[in-house]
Amino acid sequence: MRRKEIIVGLDVGTTKICAVVGEANNDRIDILSVGRAPSKGLRKGVVTNIDMTVDSIRKAVSDAESNAGVEIRSVYVGIAGGHIKSFSSFGAAGIKNREVSELDIEKAIEAAKAVYVPLDREVLHVIPSEHSIDGQSGIMKPIGMSGVRLETKVQIITGAVSAVQNLIKCCEKAGLQVNDIILEPLASSVAVLSEEEKEHGVILVDIGGGTTDITFYDKGALRNTTVIAVGGDHVTNDISVGLRLPLQEAERVKREFASAIPMGDEKDEIEIKVAGRDVQLIPKQYLTEIVSPRCEELLNIIKGEIERFGAYELAKYGVVLTGGASMLKGLDTMTEAMLGLPVRVSGPEGVGGLKNVISDPMYSTGVGLTLYALENHGEKMVYVDLFTAIMDRMRNWVKGVFRKKELMTIKT
Numbered sequence: 001m002r003r004k005e006i007i008v009g010l011d012v013g014t015t016k017i018c019a020v021v022g023e024a025n026n027d028r029i030d031i032l033s034v035g036r037a038p039s040k041g042l043r044k045g046v047v048t049n050i051d052m053t054v055d056s057i058r059k060a061v062s063d064a065e066s067n068a069g070v071e072i073r074s075v076y077v078g079i080a081g082g083h084i085k086s087f088s089s090f091g092a093a094g095i096k097n098r099e100v101s102e103l104d105i106e107k108a109i110e111a112a113k114a115v116y117v118p119l120d121r122e123v124l125h126v127i128p129s130e131h132s133i134d135g136q137s138g139i140m141k142p143i144g145m146s147g148v149r150l151e152t153k154v155q156i157i158t159g160a161v162s163a164v165q166n167l168i169k170c171c172e173k174a175g176l177q178v179n180d181i182i183l184e185p186l187a188s189s190v191a192v193l194s195e196e197e198k199e200h201g202v203i204l205v206d207i208g209g210g211t212t213d214i215t216f217y218d219k220g221a222l223r224n225t226t227v228i229a230v231g232g233d234h235v236t237n238d239i240s241v242g243l244r245l246p247l248q249e250a251e252r253v254k255r256e257f258a259s260a261i262p263m264g265d266e267k268d269e270i271e272i273k274v275a276g277r278d279v280q281l282i283p284k285q286y287l288t289e290i291v292s293p294r295c296e297e298l299l300n301i302i303k304g305e306i307e308r309f310g311a312y313e314l315a316k317y318g319v320v321l322t323g324g325a326s327m328l329k330g331l332d333t334m335t336e337a338m339l340g341l342p343v344r345v346s347g348p349e350g351v352g353g354l355k356n357v358i359s360d361p362m363y364s365t366g367v368g369l370t371l372y373a374l375e376n377h378g379e380k381m382v383y384v385d386l387f388t389a390i391m392d393r394m395r396n397w398v399k400g401v402f403r404k405k406e407l408m409t410i411k412t
Contacts, residue, residue: 006032008064009369010057010075010176011184012167014042014210014233015324017056019064019072020358020366022351022374029370031353034363035064044210044229045081047166050173057174074177076373078184078365079124079167080211082229083160088129089115092151100133100142100150108152115156122164124183125157129221140220155222157183179373185213185225187368190375191348192322193217202317203309203341205302206364207325209233214302216311224309228301232325235294242290243282249273258287259329260295295331299338306339318342324362 007029011018019035037059041052061072091112095104105128113126131139133147142150164181171178188206189198198217206213208231215225232254239258240250249272257270266285274280306312318341321332326345336343347359348367358367 006070006072007370007373008061008072008075009187009366009373010061010077010171011366011369012042012053012057012077012170013039013080013208013365014045014231015039015208016362017060018363018366019060019075020363020370021064021068021070021072022367022370023353024374027374029351029353029367029374031351031355031358031367031370032070033064033067034354034357034366035060035062035067037063039209041170042210044231045079045208045227046083046160046163047170050166050170053170054173057170057176061174061176072176074179075171076179076369077167077171077181078187078369079159079164079181080184080208080213080227081159081163082211082227083163084124084157084183084225084227085121085159086155086157086225089113089154089156090151091154092149095133095147095150098146098148100145100147102143104150105131105142105152108150109154112152112154113156117156117158120161121158122161123156124159124164124181125155125186127155127157127222129153129155129223130219138219155224157225159183182369182372183225184365184368185215185227186222187372188213188322188364189215189217189222189368190371191350191364191368192320192346194349195220197317197320200316201311201314203306203311203315203319205319205321205323205326205335207231207298207321207323208365209324212298212302212323214305214309216306216309216315218311218314223311223314226305228305230298230301232323232328234298235291235325235328238290238294239287243272243286244274245272246275253287254291254328257284258291260292260334261330262288263330291328292334295328295334296338299335302335303339312341315341318344321345322347322361322364324360326361 005024007022009020017037017039021032022029037056040056041049047053089112091108093107130153131142132151189204199220201218204215210231212228216223236250240247268284269281332343347361
């Protein structure tokens with residue numbers, strides 16, 4: 001990245017759309033402004049109404065422009081949703097000069113990518129997790145090591161073609177160029193997790209409005225990731241139905257009074273506005289009885305995914321909760337009790353600028369998008385056919401390896 005370059009992360013979520021403007025200064029990001037707008041036209045992370053989504057994006061970007069005093073023309077967009085899937089693949093290559101080079105790694109990764117992917121799905125990321133040389137496994141940085149055969153394990157992350165295409169169309173209609181599409185759990189992990197946590201084993205649980213992203217790191221590498229279509233909005237809906245409240249009032253009640261577990265004040269009375277006008281008093285216990293079962297359901301799903309990952313024995317640093325819905329009172333305590341792992345709640349870290357503003361966990365993805373772009377994109381790229389080009393990049397993109405043009409130069 002060029003010094004003092006402006007990088008904008010666009011978190012297109014189910015509950016809110018957030019535009020985070022960062023200024024790159026070498027390997028550092030200073031946050032200049034944050035723009036927010038209610039998200040309309042999305043459900044569980046997927047666009048359901050293009051016009052409404054475009055309008056929400058425009059409002060968030062306009063808000064960010066006004067606060068930062070800059071014109072936003074391009075963004076790095078986060079993608080999530082229940083359509084996201086990941087799986088492991090293996091590839092191998094002969095070591096050309098008996099010493100592992102970048103070219104050998106790329107050959108092994110290309111072999112790992114040679115797997116069947118349904119026509120309605122597209123590869124978003126191909127991320128190397130570990131390597132082995134002549135049967136010696138667990139190698140994280142093989143360059144320079146000697147051997148005959150290199151084997152590489154990768155995580156291949158895919159999404160629905162239609163979901164990606166519609167997201168790009170919404171950004172284009174809002175007058176924005178999309179520099180890249182980035183999986184939101186990867187972005188959040190950059191903003192929230194430390195290198196020590198990734199090295200010794202950690203599970204990131206990002207609870208948004210419509211989805212919950214689960215990501216497992218060990219030995220410094222991504223081991224598994226998944227997105228489940230349950231989030232904070234489901235708690236809001238339960239409150240709305242259980243207490244017969246409009247959604248807006250149910251959201252207010254959740255933020256001000258709700259807790260995942262009894263907090264010792266269950267007999268206290270809280271005010272609710274029925275039909276948006278009539279004020280009533282109800283025991284706080286009623287609210288807890290509605291919220292707690294939904295939280296238990298979500299945590300049981302998360303527990304099942306952690307077991308599927310095989311992460312229980314490896315996650316020495318336990319679970320890190322982030323995302324707007326992670327701020328629900330008592331959720332961290334319930335998570336620790338149900339999962340049997342250490343738990344902490346965290347917002348974005350490691351950035352400058354508006355630290356106090358963006359420390360809230362709801363901004364983890366937006367800030368993470370700017371950090372991920374800084375780490376993984378060496379230069380801006382401009383395309384004529386944007387959708388085709390981004391799809392092309394997602395097919396060929398591999399973290400930490402040369403671009404094809406450089407590869408052709410090496411072969412020549």
